[in-house]
Amino acid sequence: MGIIRFLFCTFEFMKNLVLIIVLIFLVSSCGSKKSLIKKNLDQRLTSAFYENQFTGVLVIDANSKDTIYNLNDHKYFTPASNTKIFTLFTAIKTLPDQIPTLQYIDRNDTLYFEGTGDPSFLHPYLKxxxxxxxxxSKKNLVFATDNFMDTKFGPGWAWDDYQYYYSPERNAFPLYGNVVMIHKDTSLLVSPTYFKxxxxxxxxxxxxKETSNLFFYPPNYADTLEIPFIIxxxxxxxxxxxxxxxxxxxxxxxxIGxxxxxxxIQADSLYVRMMHxxxxxxxxxxxxxAASTLKDTLNSGLAREYILEHELNQLAQTPRWVDGSGLSRYNLFTPQNMVHVLNELFVLVxxxxxxxxxxxxxxxxxxxNRFKGVDQPYIFAKxxxxxxxxxxxxxxLTKSGKTLIFSFMNNHYKNATxxxxxxxxxxxxxxRDNY
Structure with a gap:
């Protein structure tokens, strides 16, 4: 019995020793990977190329939440369309699988209806x-018009963007994406035809024209123009x-009633187009x-305030968040902000x-046409x-099968994008290659 007990104890000791050696190896290997990544990224981010710009970075392991690399990750940056990551999170948290397209009261052969902000009505691409x-299908229609309590443009939007497709006005009941589409075939094709x-x-x-719905289409122009109209x-x-x-x-x-x-429309149809x-x-x-589902008032500020107060109150830095698209240079977010919300989405979706x-x-x-993988995509990002x-x-997605969550924010450079x-x-x- 003594020999058996001795052999058993020896076996347990050797088993634990092997386990300790494996753990030491794994920790050492992980440390060496981080060290290699840090050395490489430090060299690049301190090179002459980055000398006269402001850059912030945060990279974490999606599962362990370990920080792989960080630089200025607590400082504020102009996010541009990275703002849409916060908008996506807000929509997923507040909207049902099918977008509420309008609200109505059907009474005495008359349908009273109002907008919810749904952008899909007669949209040229969403259809x-x-x-x-x-x-x-309804006989008598009455349109309630005064539930939009927001501005047509966001704070800090460039005033001269009014003419470009990426800057339509906001409103309660969008039509045709709030743009006029003009194309010349054998004749001039205009949608909506109201503006022909x-x-x-x-x-x-x-x-x-800045102050009216008078549009200009160059003769001999071959492409489609999309121009926002005044609402x-x-x-x-x-x-x-x-x-x-x-x-x-x-x-x-x-x-009253x-x-x-x-x-x-399915909500993901909107999310995919917004992000892609x-x-x-x-x-x-x-x-x-989102505001329409939270309160009976259409104001995008209500949605932003709600999300920051109730869903993102653990952010290490409070962002300045003024619009949904990132058109405004007033927006200020940190790499930590971005990674926090990306992590919330990673857990939620x-x-x-x-x-x-x-x-x-x-x-x-x-x-x-950017950040291409070898056999399949390794980057999914905004x-x-x-x-x-x-x-x-x-x-x-790394070659070793890990998933990283990252945010690289670059401001104030004069290099080519x-x-x-x-x-x-x-x-x-x-x-991708070293973690």
Whole structure:
């Protein structure tokens, strides 16, 4: 019995010793990987290329939450369209699987309805017809117009962007993506046709007159122009009447009573377009939609305040968050902010769905021609760019099978943005190959 006990104790000792050696090896290996990554990224980020710009980085292991690399990760940056990551989180937290496309009260053969901010109604790319068919089926329509309690442009938006496709006005009941689409085939094709007599085929320094819905389309121009139109109650009513081919009455408020909600397009259709195409209009309207589900007032500020107070009150730094799209330079976020929300999404959303919403490097959306993997995508991330600013935040799959959450934020450079992307890609490849 003594020999058996001795052999058993010896076996247990050797087993524990092997386990300790393995753990030491793993810790040492992990430490050496981090050391190699730190050395490589330090060398790049202290090179002459980055000398006159401001850069912040945070990279963590998605499962262990260990910090792999950080630099200025607590400091504020202009995020540009990285802001849409916060908008995505807000939408997923507040909106149902089907977007609430309008609210209504059906009473005495009359349908009273109001907008929720849904951007999909007659949208040229989304092509959802739910609300259209619903309104078309009703005999008498009364449109309640005064539930939008926000500004048509976001704080800090560039005033001269009014003419460009990426800067449509915000409102309660968007139509056709709030842009006029003009294309020349054998004749001039205009959508919505309500504006067909407002197009001048002349060259002009602007696409639209600043103060009115007068649009300019250059002769011999071959491509489609998308130009935001000025929104008011009269033209919203007229465009809707023309689309439905029936008269509509207006009133300021809905009648007293219980409102019903009409479910519309699948929410992920909006999320994918927002993230893949960096669609500013959809981003802005998603915050309006979020507000409509929280309160009976359409104001995007309500949605931002709610999320920061109730869902993101553990952020290490309080961001300055003023719009849904990132068009404003007033926005200020840290790399820690971005990684925190990306981690919340990583925990909340199944991976297949999450990665389908984000652009994939070398494969889809705004990353289709950038950050390409060898056999398959290894980057699923949102880019953000304004003049002299480029940010990229998202998820990175390493060759060893690990998942990293990262945020690289670059502000105030005078290099070409293509060169910024090249330098960033080299660092992402270092992470992919060495962790």
């Amino acid at each position: 959802d017809s739910t609300a259209f068919k619903f309104l078309k 007599d407002s197009i001048l085929q002349i060259r002009n320094t602007k696409n639209r 008011n109650t009269l033209n919203t009513k007229a465009i809707l009447e023309q689309a439905l081919n029936k008269p509509i009455l207006n009133r300021s408020k809905m009648p 219980t409102k019903q909600t009409l479910p519309g 195409e960096s669609d500013n209009f959809i981003a802005e309207q998603l915050l309006v939609l 199944p991976k297949e769905r999450l990665y389908s919403i984000f652009p994939a490097g070398g494969s889809s959306g705004t990353l289709k 880019s953000g760019s304004l003049s002299n600013n480029y940010c990229l935040s998202g998820y990175l 293509s060169d910024e992307r090249t330098q960033l890609e080299l660092m992402l490849q270092t992470l």
